[in-house]
Amino acid sequence: MTMKSILLIAALMAPLATPALAVDDALARKIMVNAVDGxxxxxxxALEDAAHGLSDNTAAFCAAPSDDGLKxxxxxxxxLVEAWARIEIVREGPVLENNRxxxxxFYPxxxxxxxxxxxxxxADPDASDMDAAGLAAKSVAVQGLGAYELTFFGREAGLVASPxxxxxxxxxxxxxxxxEAIAGELSAAWDAPDGVAKNWKEPGPANPVFRTGDEALQAMIGIFVHGVETVRDQRVKPFYKGAGEKTSPRLALLWRSENTMRAIHGNVSGLADLWKTSDMRSLLTGDAEALADAVEFDFKAAAGAVGKMEQPTxxxxxxxxxQRKIDFILFNLRxxxxxxxxxxxxxVGLSAGFSFGDGD
Incomplete structure (x- = not known):
């Protein structure tokens, strides 16, 4: 079946109500295992590896600063920005604990x-500012990606000229x-045999997170819907609200280091890969499979377009x-x-009127 045929079927089916299906718990567990382990x-x-790589490169740069080293x-x-963007779409579990x-x-x-x-x-550092453990107890605004960007790629970056x-x-x-330490905590939490991964992969009456397979799948669907909302409302709208509207390039995420589109690409490609890896399409059978294929096409089209875009100056x-390229991305995500x-x-059997987008 060609993609044109898939989209035609999807368009024809769009006005029709999809009948509620009883989702087998085994299928729900399979999807959750795919999502967690895959x-x-x-x-x-990967986030921990990227953070470790940045720490090593930062130490080497500080030992011998240079323009090439800064590049x-x-x-x-x-x-690191892209590694974070690919997993920040799963805004669930340990990442929500301890302000991780x-x-x-810290954005916006x-x-x-x-x-x-x-x-x-x-301007006036103390010893606790120079130590990761001391920094962890300070304001969230001075601990993460934004703080790092300001230090090396903001106006202050020009100060780093010599040891x-x-x-x-x-x-x-x-x-x-x-x-790196936070990323390590998150990786360890998800790798723990009796921790959050088990709760996600084994929904049941005694599970403190998901009592049924339907609850687990509803959470998965919410990840995709709210992930798209995040890209639209928190990643794109700050700098582009639509054709003819005022633009604000300096409100874009990580604009100083010109990593805005790389962050958005991580978000969108992450949604595409999570959709495919978890095998969400298995929830739809028969003719309705075309709908799942259309979703995959939309995500891939959006990710491909973002990957080719330059910094929004x-x-x-x-x-x-x-502007039309951004509109194309937003159309596919929507x-x-x-x-x-x-x-x-x-x-997954939700009653009529339920909307993940509304947070009901």
Missing amino acids: YIRPSYS GLNARFGD YERIL DRKSTGQKQVQKIL DDADQCRYGLAVSRNI AEKLADGKY DASTRIDRDVGAA
């Missing part, structure tokens, strides 16, 4: 709290090691062609989200 755990392991540092930082999510990514920062607090540290600028480098290294955002929310939601 995507979530490997993604946290290399930005590349490793971008690797905000400690890695509407009052420039991070910039003010990082500038204060760099004499040791305080700034030690702070940046402490930030990278703090992120003021000049780029004034370009109609660039289409995928609608199908998942409505059609797959019906397949």
Whole structure:
């Protein structure tokens, strides 16, 4: 079946109500095992590896600062940004404990709290600012990706010119090691044999997280719907609200290091890979399988488009062609989200009127 045929079937079926199906618990467990062992755990392991790589490169850069070294540092930082973006879409479990999510990514920062607090540290640092353990007890705004970016790629980055600028480098290294420590905690939590992974993979009456397979699948569907909402409302809208509207490139996530689109690509490609790896399409059978294929197509199309886009500068955002590319990405994400929310939601037996997007 060609993709054109798939999309035609999906369009024809869109107005029809999908009958509620009784989802077999074995199928639910299979999907959850696929999600945990095939995507979530490997993604946290990749995050830890990327954080470790950035820490090593930061230490090497601080020992011998150079323009080429700073470019290399930005590349490793971008690797970490994308590794985080691929797993931040699963905003569930241990990442919500102990402020771990905000400690890695404090955004949006509407009052420039991070910039003010990082500038204060760099102007008058103390010993606890130079140590990952000490930093972990401080404001979330000075611990994560935003703080690292300000240190090495913001206005303050020009100070890192020689080993004499040791305080700034030690702070940046402490930030990278703090992120590495958090990533290690998350990876260990998901690898624990009797921890969160078991709760996700084995729904049942005694399970403190998911009492039934339906509850587990509803959580999975919510990840996709809210993941799309995050990309649209928290990643794109801050800098682009639509054709003809005011653009704000300096409100974009991680604009100083030019990693905005890499972060968005991580989000979208993560949604695409999680959808495929977990085998969510197995919830839909017969003609309805075309709907699952359409979702996969939407995610892939959006991810492919994001991967080819440059940083959203003021000049780029004034370009109609660039705007149309963003609109194309948002269209595909919206289409995928609608199908998942409505059609797959019906397949797991949700009552009419339930909307994951509304948080009901």
